[in-house]
Amino acid sequence: MFNDLTTPFTALATRRSGKPRDLVAPGPDAEQLARILAVATRTPDHGKLAPWRFIVIDDRDAFAALLRRAFLAERPGTGDAELATVEQFAYQAPVLVVALSSPKADSPIPFWEQQLSAGAACMNLLHAANAIGFAGGWLTGWAAYSDAVRDALAAPPERIAGFLFLGTPAKELSERPRPDPAEVISHWP
Secondary structure (H helix, E strand, O other): OOOOOHHHHHHHHHOOEOOHHHEEOOOOOHHHHHHHHHHHOOOOOOOOOOOEEEEEOOOHHHHHHHHHHHHHHHOOOOOHHHHHHHHHHHHOOOEEEEEEEOOOOOOOOOHHHHHHHHHHHHHHHHHHHHHOOOEEEEEOOHHHHOHHHHHHHOOOOOEEEEEEEEEEEOOOOOOOOOOOHHHHOOOOO
């Protein structure tokens, strides 16, 4: 398909996660975000179920308030400093997308395969953002496992697959240790 595989391969081989707190404006504009999300939906999907959804968080103040309420409900008596950290999560990076694993219970496709597809959709989103010049960070943390946060955004059996933060790195992205291919790749028999 490509005559020169150097550019797409290099983009894949050099993608790094950006720490959401270090991602600044500009972030993807509405058109760029639509393109990124369209690429995210081009993911392996046994049964053509689209077992994932994306929610773009436009109102960060409302999202911060949701996080605060959910955290206080789970941990009454939390101090102001910890609550400020909880609320700050909502304001990292210029763009925030919540990825949901949205399995179809009435399908013969196993939930596990549907969950893998949701993870692949998240990875496609990060690759797409990188391909057009942005960085992304995929976080979970307590909010991804909070029933109150999930219930404000979705309904069971949906689960939060992660919070995908997109923007421009404020500093050079650092490389992290990667596994030695010889340690994670084998051949059979």
